[in-house]
Amino acid sequence: MGKDFYKILGIDRKASDDEIKKAYRKLALKYHPDKNKSPQAEERFKEIAEAYEVLSDKKKRDIFDKYGEDGLKGGQPGPDGSGQPGAYSYQFHGDPRATFAQFFGSSDPFGVFFGGSDNMFAGVQGGNTNEVFMNIGGDDMFGGFPGNPMAGAFRSQSFNAQAPSRKRQQQQDPPIEHDLYVSLEEVDKGCTKKMKISRMASGNSGPYKEEKVLSITVKPGWKAGTKITFPQEGDSAPNKIAADIVFIIRDKPHSLFKREGIDLKYTAQVSLKQALCGALVSVPTLQGSRIQVNPNHEIIKPTTTRRISGLGLPVPKEPSRRGDLIVSFDIKFPDTLTPSLQNQLAELLPN
DSSP states (O other), X not given: OOOOHHHHHTOOTTOOHHHHHHHHHHHHHHHXXXXXXXXXXXXXXXXXXXXXXXXXXXXXXXXXXXXXXXXXXXXXXXXXXXXXXXXXXOOOOSOXXXXXXXXXXXXXXXXXXXXXXSOSOOOEEETTEEEXXXXXXXXXGGTOSTTXXXXXXXXXXXXXXXXXXXXXXXXXXXXXXXXXXXXXXXXXXXXXXXXXEXXXXXXXXXXXXXXEEEXXXXXXXXXXXXXXXXXXXXXXXTTEEOOOEEEEEEEOOOSSOEEETXXXXXXEEEEHHHHHHTOOEEEEOTTSOEEEEOTTOOOOOTTOEEEETTOSOEETTEEEEEOOEEEXXXXXXXXXXXXXXXXXXXXXXXX
């Protein structure tokens, strides 16, 4: 019996998208390990993230409703009616904090969240440019939004605009760091993200709010952990040097591929019949096409891998070069065999 994702989120099977979001928001905040120190919180937090990942995606939800968790993860035919075994298969990426960060706009639930919005990223897609609107500092510098348990985003722990400086020499607050999640498709082609920020500045008449747009160019192949710094773009105050704003590139979990440096890893679901008969296996690429692997019709073993050169991610400093696509295989064995079939196999297969 597989997991019941509806039960995990405490919602009806006919729940709307908004009800799914509300349920996830409530439970994710309740069981986030940074807040909830119970021994079960970490596992519960992970279950909630997986349930949301499935039910918030129409395709995954449709397959789950028809086949349950086993069908969703076992390569059941997708909603397009394809009868090809392994036409669709889902595996949870295993990082509930990444799901949380995508939903709320930050991996830090109690330090980065603004104005009660469902998501601090209000994306406007256009080509390889993604405009996202963020509130960095702003009113939060003076205590945050009333009743918002997550006020304090993008604020240095040592910063206090009302505290007089005891030193003549100006000091700068520590850098304000924020995770910037990018998809593998964005890493593959490169993209530009425009961040509209709202911050507090100081003038002769006192503090005031100002807005500006920061443009972040993500180059092809950039690795997770790459930092982009905008000097002195944080909140400013008298006798203080504004903090630097630093965006840290993070890989957004992908439903099909896992990144390993410049290589991409993919697990193909195949039946026992396909494995023993050395079937051709159709494999997707990050660019959207499909390729056939195992052209020599070799028997596919659990340890079998295939490496396709040049279908990975660009080399950061040499984007004309690419890594590889590494394909491994998950062989699906039947749960039962009839006595007659067992006898036939015993006669046909070598010891």
